[in-house]
Amino acid sequence: MKALACVDIGNPECGILEGFRSAGLDMDEISLNDLKGRKWKEKEYLFVFTVNFSPEVSAICQEVLIPYLSYIVQLPDESLFHPSIANPCNFIFCFDRGVCQRLQQVVPDRCFHLPLGVHAQWFSQDDMEGEKAAVSFVGSLCQKEGTFDQAEGLSEYAQGYLDALIRTQVRIYGYNLLEVALPKDVMKELNQSMPSGKIPDHNMAGMECGFMAETVLGNKVTGLERQRILKMISEQFETHVYTEGEVSWLPDVCVHEMPQSWEDRREIYQKSRINLHLTHRSVSSGVPQEVFEIMAAGGFVLTNFQPEMAENFVIGEHLETFVNEKELLEKIAYYLEHEEERAEIARAGQQAVREFHSYRERAVTIFNTVFSDNA
Numbered sequence: 267m268k269a270l271a272c273v274d275i276g277n278p279e280c281g282i283l284e285g286f287r288s289a290g291l292d293m294d295e296i297s298l299n300d301l302k303g304r305k306w307k308e309k310e311y312l313f314v315f316t317v318n319f320s321p322e323v324s325a326i327c328q329e330v331l332i333p334y335l336s337y338i339v340q341l342p343d344e345s346l347f348h349p350s351i352a353n354p355c356n357f358i359f360c361f362d363r364g365v366c367q368r369l370q371q372v373v374p375d376r377c378f379h380l381p382l383g384v385h386a387q388w389f390s391q392d393d394m395e396g397e398k399a400a401v402s403f404v405g406s407l408c409q410k411e412g413t414f415d416q417a418e419g420l421s422e423y424a425q426g427y428l429d430a431l432i433r434t435q436v437r438i439y440g441y442n443l444l445e446v447a448l449p450k451d452v453m454k455e456l457n458q459s460m461p462s463g464k465i466p467d468h469n470m471a472g473m474e475c476g477f478m479a480e481t482v483l484g485n486k487v488t489g490l491e492r493q494r495i496l497k498m499i500s501e502q503f504e505t506h507v508y509t510e511g512e513v514s515w516l517p518d519v520c521v522h523e524m525p526q527s528w529e530d531r532r533e534i535y536q537k538s539r540i541n542l543h544l545t546h547r548s549v550s551s552g553v554p555q556e557v558f559e560i561m562a563a564g565g566f567v568l569t570n571f572q573p574e575m576a577e578n579f580v581i582g583e584h585l586e587t588f589v590n591e592k593e594l595l596e597k598i599a600y601y602l603e604h605e606e607e608r609a610e611i612a613r614a615g616q617q618a619v620r621e622f623h624s625y626r627e628r629a630v631t632i633f634n635t636v637f638s639d640n641a
Contacts, residue, residue: 267291267292267312268291268292268293268294268310268311268312269286269291269292269293269294269311269312269313269314269315270293270294270295270296270301270306270311270313270314270315271283271286271293271294271295271296271314271315271316272295272296272297272298272301272314272315272316272320272323273295273296273297274297274298275298275316275317275318275320275323276316276317276318276320276336276339276340277317277318277339277340279528280317280339280382280385280555280625281383281384281385281386281387281388281625282317282337282339282383282625282628282629283295283315283317284385284386284387284625285383285385285624285625285626285627285628285629286315286629286633288386288626288629289626289629289630289633291629291633293315294306294311298320298322298323301314301323301326302322302326308330308331308332311332312333312637313332313333313334313335313357313636314326314327314332314333314334314335315334315335315336315337316334316335316336316337317336317337317339318336318337318338318339318340318343318345319336319338319343319345319346319348319351319356319358320336320345321345321348321350321351323336324336324350324351324353324355324356325350325353327353327355327356328350328353328354328355331355332355333355333357333636334353334355334356334357335357335358335359335632335636336356336357336358336359337359337360337361337380337628337632338358338359338360338361338362338365339361339382339555340555341362341365341480341546341548341549342480342481342484342485342546342548344477344481346365346369347473347476347477351369351372351373352372352373354376356373356376357376357377357378357635357636358373358376358377358378359377359378359379359380359632359635360377360378360379360380360552361379361380361381361382361552361553361554361555362379362549362550362551362552362574363379363550363551363552363573363574364550364551364552365548365549365550365552366378366379368476378635380628380631380632381552381553381574381577381578381623381628382552382553382554382555382558382623382628383558383619383623383624383625383627383628384558384559384561384562384619384620384623384624384625385562385625386624386625386626387528388528388532388559388562388563389562389563389564389616389620398537398538398539399504399506399520399537399538399539400503400504400505400538400539400540400598400602401499401503401504401505401506401538401539401540401542401598402505402506402507402508402534402535402537402538402540402541402542403492403496403505403506403507403508403509403541403542403543403544404508404509404524404525404531404534404535404541404556405492405508405509405543405544405556406509406510406524407489407492407493407496407507407509407511407513408485408486408488408489408492408546409489409511414428414432414456414482414483414485414486415486416460416461417456417459417460418459418460419459420455420456420459421455424452424455424456427449427452428452428456428483431443431444431447431448431483432483432486432487432490435483435487435547436487436490436491436494439570439571439589439590440571440589442479442547442550444479444480444483444484444487444547445475445476445479445480448475448478448479448483450474450475453474453475453478454474456478456482457474457478460482480548481548484546484547484548485546487547488544488546488547488548491544491547492544493515493516495542495544495591495594496516496519497516497518497519498591498595499542499594499595499598500516500518500519501518502595502598502599503598503599503602504520505518505519505520506519506520506521506522506538507519507520507521507522508522508523508524508525508534509521509522509524510523510524528559531559531563532559532563535559535560535563535564535565536563536564536565538565538566539566539601539602539605539608540566540568540598540601540602540608541560541565541566541567541568542568542569543556543557543560543567543568543569543570544569544570545569545570545572549572551572551573551574552572552574553572553574553575553578553579557569557575557585558619558623561584561585561612561615561616561618561619562616562619562620563616564612564613564616565612566585566586566601566608566609566611566612566615567585567586567612567615568585568586568587568588568594568597568598568601569585569586569587569588570587570588570589571587571588571589572587575587578622578623579615579618580618582611583611583614584611584614584615584618585611585615586601586611
């Protein structure tokens with residue numbers, strides 16, 4: 267059996283393609299341009315696959331009547347609000363249960379919740395020698411992704427309302443109030459105040475508030491939260507940040523360039539005593555890819571609590587979580603003082619993802635879900 271993967275969509279580096287191959291499926295690769303140019307024969311392939319959803323790929327698959335399988339591994343994702351999400355050819359797998367439930371309202375029989383996993387090549391038995399950083403954070407500070415700061419001409423009421431909403435959400439853990447607390451009139455004004463508008467021209471079937479909450483306000487809240495937490499941590503502990511852009515406003519932080527390869531990230535994870543992870547606010551319940559990566563590398567994870575973490579791991583045995591800033595500071599101090607316990611959790615976490623969270627198993631689940639007799 268053969269399948270076709272469009273590899274310039276999403277993030278093929280996540281490892282799911284190798285998962286399909288290790289499970290025995292022959293996966294050819296193609297660019298989006300070649301897919302559009304019909305430089306393939308659809309009758310040769312069982313399905314087309316992408317990491318994350320592509321409206322363009324969905325449209326092509328719908329036209330030629332071939333199943334289109336996508337695996338949502340990153341959020342926010344503007345494509346999930348496109349009307350092509352309802353195309354009958356689609357089979358969508360999403361790592362976040364909350365987002366999956368929203369999509370199931372549009373594609374009730376063809377959207378499935380599936381946690382993320384690990385690539386076999388991510389594992390390493392070697393512990394990096396030498397001095398280890400106390401706390402490290404690898405990721406975006408969301409200074410470029412959002413467009414909230416580009417809004418011009420907002421009324422005094424709308425500006426005040428949005429500022430208050432953002433400040434409130436930054437301080438609330440475990441519940442996303444952005445969409446439910448965003449009035450439609452404020453949403454419309456925010457969209458009109460941005461260069462050329464933010465909401466796409468296509469019909470979004472009443473999901474405009476959700477779109478603005480996830481992409482614009484979600485990025486702003488995530489950026490402010492990460493900046494606030496990193497500043498707070500750096501005032502008490504040695505803190506290294508690997509990111510892009512200018513961050514001179516974090517004077518006590520050791521700033522480094524964002525790593526561009528898995529090998530570079532793995533070295534950082536292994537050479538850090540505590541790997542801090544801060545989930546993007548558009549992720550309502552799922553475990554992000556970075557958590558799996560850190561654990562596969564043998565790094566110790568300290569992350570904000572997400573409901574699905576307790577479903578996939580034993581907290582305190584495989585990784586550590588926090589639910590507020592006070593607990594975060596307490597756990598950093600504790601694990602910097604208890605090296606053996608920290609190292610044991612890192613080893614147990616690596617073993618857990620090796621045994622139960624391989625992308626080979628995820629690929630088998632995807633295939634069996636779509637092509638079993640009951641699908």
